[in-house]
Amino acid sequence: MRRDVFQAIADPTRREILHLVAYQSLNMEAVANNFAVSRTAIYKHVKILTQCGLVTIKNQGRERYCEAQLKKLSEVADWVESYRPFWNAKLDSLENYLHQLNKYIPND
Known part of the structure; x- marks a missing residue:
């Protein structure tokens, strides 16, 4: 399913994730540790952000890092x-x- 950027920024959690990774890439655990919800919920938010083209996931060894792609904004x-x-x-x-x-x- 292809989503648009407006769906990504409609949710405050996704906006906060974007804010966190806007200046530095963070691994998924570091992103999830900033929220009082399950890791599964954060992974779903990150998935939506990637579908919208606002975040890319880079694999480095066993870690997955989120990087912001803010041009879509x-x-x-x-x-x-x-x-x-x-x-x-x-x-x-x-x-x-x-x-x-x-x-x-x-x-x-």
Whole structure:
């Protein structure tokens, strides 16, 4: 089953796993030790991350290391960026409203 990057970041545990391996590769045990859930649950999260292309698993001897592949997050950044004009307009409108409101509030 091929998953997309949005499925990966939808879960807080998977986001935390990404955060852990973003700057250094960690073996599966080191990743699992950061969570109060079963190793099986962490392995399932890592599997989803690999299916989404955000993590690769490298075998080094008997150890399996997780390495982040964060280029795929550009899909999320592009999607968020498409909404920037909408939110900028809303926030500008709110700022204008607050300035107008401030004119009517007496200064003590």
